[in-house]
Amino acid sequence: MDSLTQFALGAAVSTVCLGKTLGPRKAALLGGALGTIPDLDVFLPFDNPVDAFVLHRGWTHSLFVHAVAAPVIGELLVRTIKALKDHRWMVWLTVFLCFSTHALIDGITVYGTRLFWPFFEDPVGVGSLFIIDPLYTLPIVGVVIWALARSQWSLRLRNGLAAVLLFTTAYMGLSVVLQSHIENRAQAIFAKAGIEADRVFAIAGPLNTVVWKVIGMEDDRYHNLYLSLLDDESEPRIYTHPRHPELVAGLGDNDAFQKLEWFSRGYYRAELEGEQIVVSDLRMGLTPSYVFRFAIAEQRGDTVTSIPPVPLSNRTGTIGQDLDWLADRLVGQPTVRQAEADALPNCGTIVLTC
Template sequence: MDSLTQFTLGAAVSALCLGKKLGPRKSALLGGILGTVPDLDVFLPFDNPVDAFVLHRGWTHSFFIHALATPVVGEILVRSIGALRESRARVWLTVFLCFTTHAIIDAMTVYGTRIFWPFDPDPVGVGSIFIIDPLYTVPLLIVVIWAFFSANWTSRFQSWLVAALIFSTSYMGLSIALQAHVENRAETIFADAGIDARNVFAIAGPFNTIVWKVIGQEDDRYHNLYISLFDEDDEQARVYTHPTRSDLTACLEGNDAFEKLRWFSRGYFGTALQGGKVVISDLRMGLTPSYVFRFAVAEYAAGNVRSIPPQAIEGQLTSLSDDLNWLADRFVGQPSVRAAEASGGEPYGTTETASCVERQTSG
């Protein structure tokens, strides 16, 4: 999740564990720092933008690495902070919790987090909560701000701290139940529309768990569906359909960047032509055609495809006001057509059929 959320969660956890020893202010500051440590992997060098994308939230987010790092970091704290010298077990537990809770809430987003690396290299990405969700973060932020203005531990502060952690954790758990509910509704909507969708995946909408984006896949196309918890019924649900461009993906077998993107996205990727390039988009992050992570992995010319070193491509701009109005309507359960997807077909670029002259070079 976002850095503010990671800081506040670590601060709240540390304040609960060490607040009586260090005081609310010092314990919250210490936990906030520990809670951001796993994201230091953003400073690691990567060979290309695809590696930077798929390898983020890697080994620094692994429970196994956290377990190895905890005694080292914990012992440094015990020996350098006098008030903690008689609380080694509690300090080690605090360090481990600050590290692992960071990874856990990251795994609840759709991006994916390798919490079981190296035993399982695949990222866990539940997708039941958006990377920024005020309803999760604000209760924690309130008690952390309170902690920074409190020199002494009080039972009143402790009660509010526990309540904030319980509320945020319960909300996170509720999001999983809401996701399952939305996926069940989506399967019914797809079936009623005569769509034999597989791999139906509901993803929390921006900043909320009221509006959900659902992806359903078929062999030659994928479908986007937007469901609000406040919809009165699903009869007016609008399904937006786009081609998968299998003619393009067939030319990319053996392309290293494409294989990594296909693996990391768990198959939820889109392929299109833009500016003479074959562009791969992670369908889980962003709205068609404004996907957050898009990469050119091949060149296209005269019906032929050649692999190239991967390049990051900016998402196609859509009307912000149109999308905001559409999202506001869907938030309250009002039927609304998303103009950027209403035409269907290829989201961007040409629809000319491609053929392969080279299946893989660099990239």
């Protein structure tokens, strides 16, 4: 999740645990700082941009590392802050909860979080919440502002914190249920269109859990399907794009490609831009504006040569169109996404290809 959410969640958790001991304001500030610590891995040195991409949310987000680090940092706090000296176990628990809740809500987004490192290397990325979701974040921010404004603990504040944390946790759980519903609906739509997708993955749309992007994967192509919880009975449009597996067929020994294929869980496409072979993670961003795109090789004639990975800009000038499109989809209005359909013939079917 975004940095504001992580600070606010850490502050809320710490205030629940230590607000009566430290006072709401100090507990919130302490928890906000603790809730930010796992993301300090962005300052770690990486060998190249692909490593920075796939290794972020790595060992600093591991629940096992948190269990080891919590007594160390907790003991430092106990010995440094006089008011905490008789509350050792609660302080240790607070540190662990501030770290682990950070990692867990990161894991509910699509990016991927290595929650179980080093025993399980693969990142967990559920994808049922967008990285910024106001319905999740704003209630926590509101109750944290309340805590920061108070120097004295109160039963009313405790109840407010508990209610907000229960609500946001329930909302997170609901998002997983909605994701499963959307995936089941998408599979039926693909089957009706004669598409045999090997895998189907629903991802929460920008800033909400009403509109969902669904990716249906095949070997040589992928399908985008945008579904709203408020859709009527009209047939949804399916946007089909090539994956160009032939471009990366000879890159089995390319370290950058291997890492991108692993991290994306196979949800990637390759493109030839000039002489550069570019790989995009299909899970983050909307076609063609993918957030993470890397040039990893060059093709000259029949010769393919690996190059040091280069991150590429994803700016396409479609933001205004997409905002209008998203507004329509949020109310269930069937609308063509122009960024994927401008150059396509009006073929009169629900499957659009390019």
